Amino acid sequence: MPEIAVPTMARSRRANIFARMFRALKLPTNDPFAVAGLLIYLVFIITAIFADSIATHDPNEILYTPAYDLAADLRPGQEGFVMGTTSLGRDVFSQLVYGSRSALLIGITAAFMVALIGSVIGLVAGYFGRWVDTVLMRLADIAFGIPFLPFVIVLAAFLKPSIWNVVIAMALVLWRDTARVIRSQVLTLRSRGYVEAARVAGSSHFKIILRHIAPNILPLSFLYGSIAIGWAILTEASISFLGFGDPDSISWGYMLQDAFASQALAKQAYYWFVPPGVCIILVVSAGFFITRGYENLLFPKLGR
Amino acid sequence: MTESLLSVRDPLLSVRDLRVSYQVGRNFVHAVDGASFDVPKGSITGLVGESGCGKTTIARALTRVMADNASISGGQILFDGKDLAKIPEREMNALRWRDIAFVPQSAMNSLDPVYTVEYQLGEVLRRRGGLDRRQARARCEELFEMVGIDPGRLTDYPHQFSGGMRQRVAIALALALNPKLIIADEPVTALDVIVQRQILDQLKELQERLGLSVILVTHDISVVAYICDRTVVMYAGKVAESGTMQATLTAPSHPYSMGLRNAFPDLQSAAAGILTPIEGAPPNLANPPAGCRFKQRCPFALDLCGAEPPVIEVAPGHPVLCHRAKESAALRIDAARTETWMASA
Amino acid sequence: MNMMMGKATRKTEVLISIHEARLHYAVGGAFAAMRGKSTVVKAVDGVTFDIRRSESVGLLGESGCGKTSMGRLLLKLEDTTDGTIHFDGEELTKIQRKRLKEFRTRAQLIFQNPFDAVNPRFTIRQTLSEPLENAGIKRSEREARIIAALELVRLPEPAQFLDRYPHQLSGGQLQRVVMARALILQPEFVVADEPVSMLDVSVRAGVLNVFRDVRDRLGLTAIYISHDLALVRYVCERTIVMYLGRIMEDGPTEDIVHQPLHPYTKALVAAVPVPNPDQSHDPLPIGRGAPDPRNPPSGCVFRDRCPQAFERCAAEVPQPRPVGTRSVACHLF
């Protein structure tokens, strides 16, 4: 080996770890559904970032028609309101646009927390086994014994209303599913010869986890993360719908609660309560579609 | 076994130029690429070769139950006056198990875990053999006694049997409808040596008593030596040579078979000699080399081996796929020396 | 290359001493226990023997006999439930963290399945670098060490393999890489766990020959675990026959092959398939039935399959007794 090549090798090795981590994520770009999912995310992310310029009105502002009447219960297109107005004279379209902000904010932070906590617990439990495993899995059993939505409701009622309640509740309870799956995956990985070989080669636990186990776990964490995004958005919507949401932030769940409480169903105001639902479905199913792309990679049987 | 039975004048099964390919992406891998051999009645034919040589593919092709991406792309399988490669699926299905039964490598995975063994035997006896419940029950007991298991265990589930017992169950299952041909795919590979020997003894005893015709797929030459009457040696999707077991093992005529003989440790020899490997690895079947497929590993390869090798009969009923088959007696002497094989590496 | 210099061969010195070693572990869940099945498997159950420096010992037995568990104990991949294992005078369960690192450079394992034993995401270079990194070998020296190790296992033109991934290698080549990894830190002691059982017959001999060669050149102390007496005979001068966690017979391999003493060894030797069609076969001197590691019989664990068993065999566990060159655990001796 020539002398000069040594530093190059060192650098490439460091870059390699990141490259390998990234490659381990393997964005499933050859699955049409997964691509569709990623595109949906992209559209909503752009909408959330540029909400100020996309929205036509302030979502909280009570609007009036040019004739100075309250702009209440207007149908789409009437008086220039693209998607109509609410019973209190607020612009549905603008609410929808701003709603994407809280949805993504909650979805992504909650998913990150759930995937992170769940993966770490699963990793530690599965790798170290023995009493560590027993303790952590009993904790998971307990988390499985807590009914999630009632838990969020009670928490939301006692804490100050905030969109973060959902995130906290998810971090406290929903790590259980991820942890169990990651743990069983780690158990199979740990029995693989190359992990044992690393032990015989004198590698530390930390090194074994980082090099041989984590890269194999990453796609699975990501998969559970994308499912958790959906869960978070659905949970937030439910909580807001039940009236335990943050009244100061516009969310799709809040819109639905507003519509339901204002007799939108009886008024047949589909323009009001259908769009937020469709937005939720789009974002949540986008997560599922990406997930499916991963399943094709992880468990090829599901593929076509 | 009398000599007349071993001559392949009136074979039970004749495979002619059989081709089986797997579709992998847009490419085709020809796992079996023009295989021909005969299976005589009332004897055991060993189909022997290394992993990936196509022996299991052939075994499955004979039942025409193959992987989704596999298909018979040419050749004939002549059995009982029919060409199994061509007959319609319905006709083939009528033949399955009644005429051709199968003993799998792992009986554990091949028995349905949620049904008792009696149910699974009965299923075949009733649905395929047309027996009623009472007849099926009696036949189940008879079959269990035949393979040496206490009929009291019929109501057990597969996982309650030990590995060797499960393999006996698999043999009983294969015997259920008195088939003309039994294909056994590595039936003892997963077993420990003692149990392996017991199962082989059982198989041999049943074969002789019932006059069964068996194709035994294996990678283990010692299994062939112990139980088979004829041998078909496969290499890289082709039949390297076939003939009586005695001839192919004691006087191999294909360089590959000669090499295998040096690679096997023999416990019965007075001293542990030197084992000689065949260097290299079999070719990639997605893109096989032209001419002889063994030429890269063969110490006797000549320029002419780049051309498709001919099938030469070194003795009646002993075809060999090699350009130099006629020199086999001389090559055998060279092949016995370790240095011959070192040089080719 | 300093690697080629064998350690001083002091054949009489004991390197590893195993005394009454046991490895028991719990299996099955609540439901197995509810049905009265034992939940403890005695993988290794009171095993005593010594391994001298530069000795090659074959651990022979059927699946479930505890041979692999024994290997894991010797490498401290598992701790004994009871009993002691001394490696070069040091008790393995008491070995300290820092010393463990040193132990890992001295004792190595060659795996059964080469495709499982190397990380599929790693190149051959990365795979072979790992032990070097752990041993604190400078980066600049690693490449040379890797090449040397690959040459040692007779992988032709080793440089071309460095940046390949495992799936690009054949089984035989990969098994050589696995051997190179085990040998790269110049260990004194190697456990080979069925290293050729996953390989095709035509390439087995190559791997076995490399193993024999390297062992002799480096003066390695070796344990060769196998179910195949013919292979053990090819590699080892001494053989230990195990059955259900216990040692049945222990002695020079040739003696065991030509004149087995223990009834189990007799059956084993008789059952070994022979690639020679002219060989005559005697009926197996053994009863039907299979070992059940969860419910071994009382007394001698082999007695339920033994054609020569008598009352004493049920009552009393036979202790190993010296018989000529060997030690045999059987009431007949």
Added chain:
Amino acid sequence: MSNFKAVGSRLLQLALVLWAVVTILFLMFRLMPGNPMAAYIDPTFTVEQQQQLMAQFGLDKPLWQQYLIYLGNLLQGELGQSFRYREPVGDRIWLLLPNTLILTFSSLIVAYVFGILAGAYLAWRRGSWVEQTAIPLVLTTRAMPEFWLGMVLLAIFSFSLGWFPAGGTRNPGAEYSGFLDLYTSRDFLAHLALPAATLAIYSQGLPLLLMRSNMLDVMKEDFVTMARIKGLSNWTVVVRHAARNALLPVMTSFAIAVGYQLQGNVVVESVFSWPGLGRELVNAVASSDYPLAQGAFLMIALVVIFMNLLADMLYAFLDPRISHA
């Protein structure tokens, strides 16, 4: 001896989970902002009532003593007085539980029957256009907020078409002589239809996807291949061998699904004004009726925990590899 130990350890585990959930509940309700007594005593209660409750729940004692008293009361089934209904929480819960269970089981049974059949069918027709369209559709139903689906069904079938009533369990003024009379009446079933349909549409995805992927797995098993080599009919192979094996984990998932459904009920019951545990929980929390909220939560948690245990046992019972070990 060991049998006893094994069953004991499983029960111990159950007890641990129960205890932990109960304790979390205690802490949540005691650590809420404001007067700790607010958990059990409404200021509008009479002085005597207040004192009686103070004594019963030891509200004047230190927290750890309150905790012990709380545990003791729970063991006796004593959950306190509802502020709104002025009646024992336990009575209220027993009244509502049947409504919730009927809704849960009726919707889940429909969902599972449909999901299992459709899942098996889709596995069989793998790669066909039917499968290609159905899978994304199913995923979409899993992505719907249940309450929103309920709203849409209400708007269409109740407000627009007028086919079904908008909420509750019976028409105003209707009287029924007993349990069975009510639950088998046309009136009740009409009220049940929309909420049950909502939950069923949402829930069918789980058994469907699970059944399908299990089937695809099982179809690759050697014993299915062997069944084909035996010349058994396609129907026998697919139904008797593949589907029978694939069904095992799906059946187990039913018990777990009951637990999940109970949580989902919370919103759907609210949409349809269905007088069940979930809606009661929401109302109780909203109106600060803490004893009732705590009781409803506890009841839901009990069912969830019990169903998780049942899932374990069901699997062991259905799979001969475990039941005949």
